[in-house]
Amino acid sequence: MAFAVATPVFEGPFDLLLHLILREQVDIYEVSLTRIVDEYLAEIERLQVVDLDVATEFLLIAATLVELKARRLLPGRDDVDLDDELALWEERDLLLARLLECKTFKDVAGVFSRLADDADRSFPRTAGPDERFDDVMPDLLEGTTVKRVQAAYVRAVTPKPVERIDLFHVAPVRASVADAVAELVDELPRVGRITFRRLTSGLVERLEVIVRFLALLELFKQGVIELDQVEQFGEIDVLWTGGLEPVAAGSIAIDDYEG
Amino acid sequence: MMELNEIDTETVRAIEAIVMVAVEPVAPDLLAQLLEQPKAMIERLCAELSAAYDEAGHGFQMVKVAGGYRYQSHAELAPYVERFLLDGQRARMSGAALETLAIVAYKQPLSRAQIASIRGVDPDGVLRTLQARGYVTEVARDAGPGQAILYGTTATFLEKLGLNSLADLPPIAQFVPGADVVEALEFGLRIDVPAPDAGG
């Protein structure tokens, strides 16, 4: 059964992002998008031991963040398409609106929690009528068929699915971004240009695909590859720009993900 | 309310709260233990409380029944209560009650604890309703230590369902999931092909 998995701390991508941004609220001008994005990605990496669907949802937001960050790193580029520029702003505004909505309901949830706590301190009377009224009560079995009794029995003895962390679909793959980076800096200089689809065609687990994608983002950040996607949801082209000299994986500085 | 000192006031309020949520009459012994007051004092306060309700002319009473105290509607208001029970309550049996009745029907004789272990909840209130309606009754005592009361269905139950005997209840074995399925559910594992004849 699909299972709502929260990371040890965060329920979802908005939850995490809100936390990363708002914890600095004392002095918002200390907030650094770069740090937020890095920490966000670090959190996704931790997610690989949890639930794939959730990791995917985190990743969707990560893509927007990385785009925002990339744009900020290249403020003076003249070749920026105006449409792209507008699309990015739109995307940012959308993300902002969703964060605000999410924050709104998080605050409501806090109020609900207090209401429920208060209500839980009072216990309703459920005793019902006493035996003096036994004869007044209508026959409760009126219209009940044997089949209903049989069905009720089956329902009663069928074990209820116990809600617990379903580890079945969590792959025992412990691929880390660092490992994937090491593989890529070995492979990419030899092939030069490759599509993301081909790069991941041999991978079975979606998790491994996601980790590879994160590793590519890391290499992009380090400036040794270029990424190009001609159309939305289209093929992603990966171009190695790090030169022909073999690069030691260790020389690619992976950000300190401890945040 | 009544004229009381501080400790008594708190104790009386606690008695009211506990008896109000109780499904069965609450014994003064239990109240004394929960409220950490002498039993004699609890008895005195309950008696005073009961008298105070009567004097104030409430539509309910606190009475001592079967060795314990409980709230009940005042006898004078019985016509209204009866009208409510006839018109106001849904006559249909609740899902919980029907499940409990079904368990008793198929597994009798069995104890309250055995019912609880199957349903996962204490069947106390539900059993009382089923007994009050005459569908279920105490049929024996467990031979083991504790001598738990064992329950079974009544002739009324068979009559209402139009059955001659319990042997006429439709068999259930083929519908009950087998041990492998149960285990799979419990441990969140997947089973590839459920055996078609996974009888219990």
Add this chain to the structure above:
Amino acid sequence: MMELNEIDTETVRAIEAIVMVAVEPVAPDLLAQLLEQPKAMIERLCAELSAAYDEAGHGFQMVKVAGGYRYQSHAELAPYVERFLLDGQRARMSGAALETLAIVAYKQPLSRAQIASIRGVDPDGVLRTLQARGYVTEVARDAGPGQAILYGTTATFLEKLGLNSLADLPPIAQFVPGADVVEALEFGLRIDVPAPDAGG
């Protein structure tokens, strides 16, 4: 009890008797019908009765929850009642459950996909838990192509929060983040004009 004329006294006593035997909140409409009195009068008497209990300092209350009146123990006596019920500690809801409930409460009826887009995560498991506990239910089908199931809150939800109706929910406007939060978020996600020392 309260100062009342004769008809009112009889009506109040009948209300007390009926609510005492009820197992779920009793709607004023039903009381009005059973007691053959105008609903407005029933509402007034119930409110007065409820206030009179509080004023007298009883250990129980009569409150309006989920559209009807019920007796319950007073919150101040919770420690004693919990001791009595043993399992009186009720399950607390998780943050995810509360957030999902908040969204459903204010935006109902709405689909799973709409919940997902607000929370940023698939609400499947949480929704199932909320449905199992009876706080949320399927209320309709979307008229559009996929005919998505639309969810809404239940009377049990109102009881869980101790609310009489959805109208008692605090207005959503008061939860919209303030200017400081908006500013912080905008700054955190700003695109242009990187500060020279912004790093990265």
